[in-house]
Ligand SMILES: Nc1ncnc2c1ncn2[C@@H]1O[C@H](COP(=O)(O)OP(=O)(O)O)[C@@H](O)[C@H]1O
């Protein structure tokens with residue numbers, strides 16, 4: 001394996017890799033949507049691509065299925081070089097796209113059966129594969145309902161189940177819970193969690209911190225088509241955001257005063273709506289804490305990491 | 317929630333180590349999807365494809381037929397009856413190729429889904445084109461049946477007509493796909509229809525023989541695939557002209573092959589970034 005030119009060390013690579021990307025570049029005109037991307041996904045783990053809209057997450061996913069051709073760099077999916085042997089790789093992977101594209105006028109069962117055919121489930125196994133997928137997606141009662149009559153959450157579960165009908169070794173999920181309400185999001189998380197614990201390799205893109213923290217073994221923080229940090233969620237938080245943050249609420253003048261106080265001491269701050277957080281607050285001298293007045297301590301999180309590294313905020 | 321291990325105990329079996337460029341499996345997967353979708357709409361499609369040519373046939377056959385009793389020794393209603401087979405083929409194939417392909421690519425993102433499975437652009441388009449052609453083969457028979465009801469004597473040559481319709485539908489289906497890949501928006505199809513489809517349709521010898529028209533019109537008809545379809549259909553019904561019919565068939569084969577290549581090239585550029 002070649003060494004990574006990126007500033008961040010590569011993820012553990014002494015195991016089998018479900019995905020291996022080296023120096024992958026994809027441009028659209030003048031825009032470098034993916035700009036020298038290195039990624040390793042260890043078989044049987046979940047890797048999260050965490051980044052804001054426009055970071056290049058979907059473009060990366062499309063390159064893994066041969067639907068976008070990189071300008072340069074190397075891609076291996078399940079050991080197959082892509083795009084050269086993309087079709088072999090696609091036969092063993094399941095893809096959950098960012099925008100839903102179910103056949104609305106077909107039933108749940110018909111959608112899954114069509115996909116089982118496209119994904120080459122042998123004819124004699126198709127009925128069982130479809131039945132298993134409906135159980136997994138909790139859609140057995142709706143088996144013969146047209147997709148257009150399903151709720152948003154059910155459609156999303158079907159979209160995921162459709163990608164699992166051929167028992168793939170690798171699953172790509174592009175923003176699997178975007179636009180869903182919290183209750184439904186929880187259901188999808190459970191589904192993804194079970195997927196990973198059953199030994200499937202998962203690549204998931206998200207701009208929800210909580211999602212990455214909950215589901216991913218490793219996270220690659222992406223910004224402008226580059227990986228700017230990677231590690232387990234805990235490592236990333238520990239290395240980049242410290243232990244805790246001190247959060248203050250109040251009118252803008254109050255927040256401004258907090259920022260003015262800590263900035264000269266070299267501390268980073270992050271605004272979220274009506275509050276400001278001072279990051280790495282465990283290192284704040286006690287007299288500064290006292291001077292700042294009443295605030296609440298909270299554990300540092302991935303969002304703090306992201307802001308510290310990029311100066312940008314993730315959406316939501 | 318339930319146990320997923322049944323779903324995920326490993327990669328699919330029976331997946332060959334190497335996959336060929338255009339595989340029957342991928343082709344039939346896409347084809348099967350179309351059949352599944354069609355099962356919901358076959359009645360309305362069949363209704364339209366029978367009612368429309370019937371109206372054409374009756375309006376022209378009896379309307380004009382009152383003025384023109386026969387053309388080239390053929391009763392006018394039989395002339396029209398055989399000609400409208402080509403109409404049915406043209407309209408069932410070129411519009412399916414244009415609108416359906418455009419909608420599936422842009423609005424529904426269907427192709428993004430399919431291309432993430434082990435199906436490549438040529439397999440996708442060839443299978444969808446073949447399906448359009450099968451429908452053209454079946455629906456092209458509707459006007460013929462109507463013409464038989466109105467007195468066209470059945471003949472063995474008519475058994476060749478579904479194949480003529482299939483071949484013609486293949487070319488026009490691919491042509492529609494190709495246009496869907498090169499138009500700037502779905503509204504542009506109006507121009508395609510006025511500037512191209514309508515002239516092809518009018519100058520194919522469906523409603524009147526081209527013999528009476530200026531020589532240059534007759535010559536350019538040789539470039540109109542629909543003209544070759546019309547000639548083949550009439551000859552199948554009223555008597556083969558072996559050498560000419562071979563020429564017509566070759567023209568339709570060349571047309572279908574060229575359109576398939578253009579369609580694949582245009583849509584690959586749109587579907588693969
Ligand atoms: N087909 C395309 N043509 C031109 N620009 C594109 C295309 N696809 C994506 N982009 C651009 O590339 C950048 C990355 O997009 P994308 O991969 O969708 O990001 P993300 O999924 O992280 O939100 C964006 O600026 C987007 O506008």
Ligand SMILES: [Mg+2]
Pocket residue numbers: 054057058059098174175
């Ligand atoms: Mg995206």
